[in-house]
Amino acid sequence: MQRRMLLTGLSALALLSACGGDSTKFKNYNGAPVTQIQVFKKDRKMYLFSGDQVVKTYDIALGGQPVGPKQFEGDGRTPEGVYYIDGRNPNSAYHLSIRVSYPNPQQVAFAESKGRNPGGDIFIHGENNADKRGKKDWTAGCIAVTDAQIEEIYSMVLNGTPIFIYP
Known part of the structure; x- marks a missing residue:
């Protein structure tokens, strides 16, 4: 009976891990909570803040x-x-993406x-080399970072986080 339960448990575990997809792109973050995002389009910079402290800075591509x-x-x-991160x-x-709540009413x-x-x-998202075609700004209106960066951002930013996008 115990052997049967053990085999059933191991089988279930194997099935769950097979359904998990590419777990290498999902990072853990144990730092200060990100309380807001600020994007400065002209400078092509995005800042993640915890309170009034910049936690991380990224170079970005735009529309x-x-x-x-x-x-x-x-x-x-x-x-x-x-706006807010809403998905x-x-x-x-x-690669990965987090949705910005545009448009407002x-x-x-x-x-x-x-x-x-x-x-x-x-969205704030990673790369798709087919779309970049060597352009500085290549998205359809999104905010793009590298795949490694979106993995980090995805782990740091929670739904409900405000995002301020400046000219």
């Missing part, structure tokens, strides 16, 4: 048309304003008043 705030789907711009995608085409209303869609699906 293909980085000047000005995102207004419409397909405009290639990265949003500007205050994560462990199976992203861009005012941005939706503005786009609709112009007969347009405000867009969405704005």
Whole structure:
């Protein structure tokens, strides 16, 4: 009976670990909690803060048309304003990604008043070399870092974290 229970337990463990996917991209973080993210588009920098202390700094790539705030789907711009991290995608085409809560109700209303869609699906994500094609700013409006960096960010930033995106 004990042997049967042991085999059943080991089989279940093997199945669970097989379903886990690429565990090497999921890091553990035991440092100070990240309480906010600040992005400075002009400088191509992103800062993770714990309180008033910078915990980490990253060089970033933006949308293909980085000047000005995102207004419409397909405009290639990265949003500007205050948002929140509101989701994560462990199976992203861009290695890993965390979702930014764009658009807000005012941005939706503005786009609709112009007969347009405000867009969405704005993320902080890793790389997809097919999209980069040697460009400095290559995303469709997202904030991109290296795959190693998004692994770190993914472990440090929780849903609900505010993100301030400046021009």
